[in-house]
Amino acid sequence: EVQLVESGGGLIQPGGSLRLSCAASGFTVSSNYMSWVRQAPGKGLEWVSVIYSGGSTYYADSVKGRFTISRDNSKNTLYLQMNSLRAEDTAVYYCASLSQTAYYGYWGQGTLVTVSS
Amino acid sequence: QSALTQPPSASGSPGQSVTISCTGTSSDVGGYNYVSWYQQHPGKAPKLMIYEVSKRPSGVPDRFSGSKSGNTASLTVSGLQAEDEADYYCSSYAGSNSPSVFGGGTKLTVL
Numbered sequence: 350e351v352q353l354v355e356s357g358g359g360l361i362q363p364g365g366s367l368r369l370s371c372a373a374s375g376f377t378v379s380s381n382y383m384s385w386v387r388q389a390p391g392k393g394l395e396w397v398s399v400i401y402s403g404g405s406t407y408y409a410d411s412v413k414g415r416f417t418i419s420r421d422n423s424k425n426t427l428y429l430q431m432n433s434l435r436a437e438d439t440a441v442y443y444c445a446s447l448s449q450t451a452y453y454g455y456w457g458q459g460t461l462v463t464v465s466s
Numbered sequence: 467q468s469a470l471t472q473p474p475s476a477s478g479s480p481g482q483s484v485t486i487s488c489t490g491t492s493s494d495v496g497g498y499n500y501v502s503w504y505q506q507h508p509g510k511a512p513k514l515m516i517y518e519v520s521k522r523p524s525g526v527p528d529r530f531s532g533s534k535s536g537n538t539a540s541l542t543v544s545g546l547q548a549e550d551e552a553d554y555y556c557s558s559y560a561g562s563n564s565p566s567v568f569g570g571g572t573k574l575t576v577l
Contacts, residue, residue: 384565393469393571394504394512394555396564407563443511451559451566452502452517459511 351375351455353444358460365434365464371427371444371457379422382447385429387440388459395440398429399447412438434464470495470556470569477575478546486572488539488556494567496537500559503532503541506571507552515554516541543574551576 353376357369369385371378385397398408398418406418417430427444441461445453471489478484488495488503495501501519504512514523516532519539529544539558543550556569 382565386568394557394568396566396568399565405562407565409564447565448517450518451498451500452514452557453504453512453566454514454517454523456511456513 351446353446353455353457355442355444355457355460358442358462360463360465361434362466363435363464366430366432367434367462369429369431369442369444369460369462371429373425373427376425376446376455378420378425378427382449383418383420383427384445384447384453385416385418385427386443386445386453387438388443389437389440392440397442400427431462434462436464438462439464468567470558470567472554472556472569472572474570475573475575477577478543479577480546480548482546483542483544484546484574485540485542486554486556486574488541488558488569490537490539490558490567492537494558494560495534495539498559499534501532501534501539502557503530504555504557505550505552506555512555546576548576550574 352374384399415433441459443459444457446455503516506512519534520532560567
């Protein structure tokens with residue numbers, strides 16, 4: 350059974366940094382496309398970032414230059430390093446597997462990031 | 467990439483059918499047969515309901531179906547049941563550097 354478990358969310362002040370983790374089981378992170386998708390309170394889903402199996406990474410314009418997606422193959426874990434956080438980054442962050450035909454087959458339970466002073 | 471356009475709400479009585487639209491452009495919905503749909507209940511993670519426009523994952527009831535015409539994709543829920551009440555999001559491929567763009571979501575109410 351595939352499981353994706355996010356951690357690392359919490360309350361952080363504007364301008365601060367946070368690293369989210371997504372531990373996978375029953376599934377090999379490095380062999381798959383992996384994404385972070387976020388959902389602000391009461392709002393819709395927003396794609397944040399992707400890392401392809403070959404290692405290429407891409408970001409939404411709203412986080413480009415501030416967020417970094419990475420993975421640790423030995424730990425089978427996906428990360429999202431978030432710097433220079435803003436109030437508008439407040440959201441539940443989901444990690445999800447992205448198929449080659451652009452659908453999200455597996456989702457984690459999400460971790461809440463709140464940016465507030 | 468701009469978000470895809472979905473109606474904010476839809477509704478139907480038990481047993482009826484309802485269709486939710488998802489409008490994009492030739493750069494996303496119209497350009498690829500890579501539209502997917504997700505169901506989200508309050509406080510839960512999204513769940514894949516339709517992929518590649520009209521395919522259903524194992525375990526998704528055949529009451530759920532998808533289609534596409536031009537720049538608009540649609541999700542139809544037939545034989546509405548109380549448990550179908552949820553938010554529904556469409557998503558489309560929009561290029562390798564923007565692998566998915568989501569719609570704003572549609573709240574489906576079963577009357």
